[in-house]
Amino acid sequence: MRDLVHEMASCLSVDGVRITRKGKALLDVQQLSLDGPGPTLILGPNGSGKSLLLRCLHGLIMPDRGQVRQDGVVLNAEHKARQAMVFQQPVLLRRSVAANLDFVLKRQGLPRSSRKARIEELLAEGGLDGKARQSARSLSGGEAQRLAILRALALDPETLFLDEPTSALDPSATQMIERMILRASTRGVRIVMVTHDIGQARRLAADIVMMQGGHVVEHGAAKQILDAPESDASRRYLAGGLVT
Amino acid sequence: MQGFASEFNSALSLILQGDPELWAIVLLSLKVSIFAVLISALIGMPVGAALAVARFPGRRAVIVLMNALMGFPPVVVGLLVYLMLSRSGPLGVLELLYTPTAMIIAQVVLVTPIIAALTRQVVEMLAEEYSEQLRSLGVSRLASVPVLLRDARLALVTALLAGFGRAIAEVGAVIIVGGNINHVTRVMTTTIALETSKGNLALALALGAILIGIAVAVNAMVSTLSLRAEQEGLRHA
Numbered sequence: 087m088r089d090l091v092h093e094m095a096s097c098l099s100v101d102g103v104r105i106t107r108k109g110k111a112l113l114d115v116q117q118l119s120l121d122g123p124g125p126t127l128i129l130g131p132n133g134s135g136k137s138l139l140l141r142c143l144h145g146l147i148m149p150d151r152g153q154v155r156q157d158g159v160v161l162n163a164e165h166k167a168r169q170a171m172v173f174q175q176p177v178l179l180r181r182s183v184a185a186n187l188d189f190v191l192k193r194q195g196l197p198r199s200s201r202k203a204r205i206e207e208l209l210a211e212g213g214l215d216g217k218a219r220q221s222a223r224s225l226s227g228g229e230a231q232r233l234a235i236l237r238a239l240a241l242d243p244e245t246l247f248l249d250e251p252t253s254a255l256d257p258s259a260t261q262m263i264e265r266m267i268l269r270a271s272t273r274g275v276r277i278v279m280v281t282h283d284i285g286q287a288r289r290l291a292a293d294i295v296m297m298q299g300g301h302v303v304e305h306g307a308a309k310q311i312l313d314a315p316e317s318d319a320s321r322r323y324l325a326g327g328l329v330t
Numbered sequence: 331m332q333g334f335a336s337e338f339n340s341a342l343s344l345i346l347q348g349d350p351e352l353w354a355i356v357l358l359s360l361k362v363s364i365f366a367v368l369i370s371a372l373i374g375m376p377v378g379a380a381l382a383v384a385r386f387p388g389r390r391a392v393i394v395l396m397n398a399l400m401g402f403p404p405v406v407v408g409l410l411v412y413l414m415l416s417r418s419g420p421l422g423v424l425e426l427l428y429t430p431t432a433m434i435i436a437q438v439v440l441v442t443p444i445i446a447a448l449t450r451q452v453v454e455m456l457a458e459e460y461s462e463q464l465r466s467l468g469v470s471r472l473a474s475v476p477v478l479l480r481d482a483r484l485a486l487v488t489a490l491l492a493g494f495g496r497a498i499a500e501v502g503a504v505i506i507v508g509g510n511i512n513h514v515t516r517v518m519t520t521t522i523a524l525e526t527s528k529g530n531l532a533l534a535l536a537l538g539a540i541l542i543g544i545a546v547a548v549n550a551m552v553s554t555l556s557l558r559a560e561q562e563g564l565r566h567a
Contacts, residue, residue: 146462167468177463180481189477190467241467 096157097121098245098278103142103152105300113138113149113300120293125267125277127287127308130297131323136280137174137249139297143278144171144247170243174250176234183209183225183233184218190240204240211269212236213262228259235266239275246270248279252286264290284324288312296320340532341539352536359517362430362504363497366437367445370493374442375486378449379475383457393450399443404436408506411436415507428509433517436503441493448489452482484559491552498544 100118104111113135120126120143128136141147142154145166154161179186184205191201209215212232217225222233231251238246248267252260267290271277281287287294291308298319304311315321344352381393413419415427415435426432456478464474479486501519508515510524518537525534 141462144466146465163468169466171462171466173463177460179460179477193467193469 096244096276097155098143098276099155099158100139100142101153101155103139103149103154105138105142105147105149111300113142115139115152115300115302118295118302118305120276120278120295122293123271123274123276124292125271125279125290126293126295127291128278128280128295128297129282129284129287129323132282133299134297135300136297138300139295139302140171140247140249140278140280143245144169146171168244169247170238170241170245171247172231172234172238172249172251174253176230178222178225178230178233180223181221182219183214183222186222186233186237187240190237194241208236208240211239212266226259228255228262231255231259231263232266235263235270239266239270243275245276245278248277250280250282253282260286284312284326296323298323337531337535341535344532344536345539349536352533352540354513355516355518355521355537356540358430358515359498359519362433362517363437363494366434366441366497367490367494369434369438370441370445371490373438374445374493375449375479375489376475377442378446378451379453379479381446381450382453383471383474383478393447396443396447396450400447402440402443404440404500404502405506407439408436408503411439411503411507427507428511428515430508430515432507433504433515436507437497437500440500440503441497444496445489445493448492449479449482449486452485452489453478456482484555488552488555488559491548491555495545495548495552498548499541 098120100115102117103113103115105113115135118139128139130136138147142149143161145154145161156165159165179189181189187205187208188201191204196204205218206215209218212235214229214232214236217229222230225233235246235248235251246267251267252263255263264286267277267279277290279290287308291312293306294304294308294311295302296304296311296315296317296319303317303319304315311320312324315324343349381389381396411432412427414421415424415432416422417427426435453475457474460474460478460481464477469477499519501523504515504517505520505523508517508520510516510520516524518541522534522537522541525531525537
């Protein structure tokens, strides 16, 4: 388990990243540095490039131009191995709940004897104890997303990316997931999360990245942005206006 | 009408009394088809899975060709295998013509494209769903193949059963390369064709009933497994 190293959080930066499809720039971020401990929440309307930015940061999409760097070094396989991602729709293997966690732990090279104990520990952390043998596909939406987060945490990541993990969940399931995210953050996992939910940003964010039309319009401390946004786009979005 | 009734009764007697000749034919049919399907699975499944995840120039053309091979006429397959195995053919020295092995080879040629094409479909569908997640977990394209094959297992069993259904009901290819030799290469379908032409309807009917029973059982298994695969969110397109 990682130490509490919030102050020493590594810097994830975006340098002149551009993704274009059919002549249209879907993402165009000149400069963005995520060097605080987080959680960092990326806010913005649909199509503003939030998920695309997240995928770029995780190396799932290679930009047409520009680079993502970690501590000044272009994102490489070693960096990616210390990252994990949870998607909006949890993608679970067609296996049991425990086998989903075992898949990751086995890849981590953990011996069988340690894997069993670690699985039990993870299931307890996600409130899924007693469901180890159940098919992962039969879990409820909230349980499935919790399992997806546990599987990502099983990688012991330095950075955890979450793409609107609670968008399809009710308040109670959302609350459980937010608690898991905060616990992980407290343990030193840097959280970078996309959300539409301004209330969620208020509850979780240390810093906020506001996006619109593929651009970062504002990045700063959550309190500053939520209470006194500088850009018009942020002001309208936070006021509940229809920003497109 | 009375004649038909008597043939049906005789057919029933052959089945119920465990006629050794009838059951030897059934056993040989099952042996040939099961072997053919197993060999086809060993070739077709990795090929189908690799085609599902690999990206290379001409991939689309390979898929079209493989799909086209699914409908290859069995008699033409029989003829091609015959030419390969005949004394003057490239594999003539092996002296396999008119043996059960020749029949297995013909059935492998017929069944492999079916299993490969269905595997490709199923695995590709699953790969689309898993792709980002597996990449996020650091699983390479190549390493994803066994993961996908394992998770698509239910749908893949239906592909195997579909291949078996094709193999066991096949007549054109096996009669050409097997020769329909009594006690050597005579299987259910070829016996039905021969005995009907000889007017021995009792044996033909008995074998026909068993063949239909096998077809129904295979289809029932395919339906059950397809339903389960569908419930797990994965079925053939």
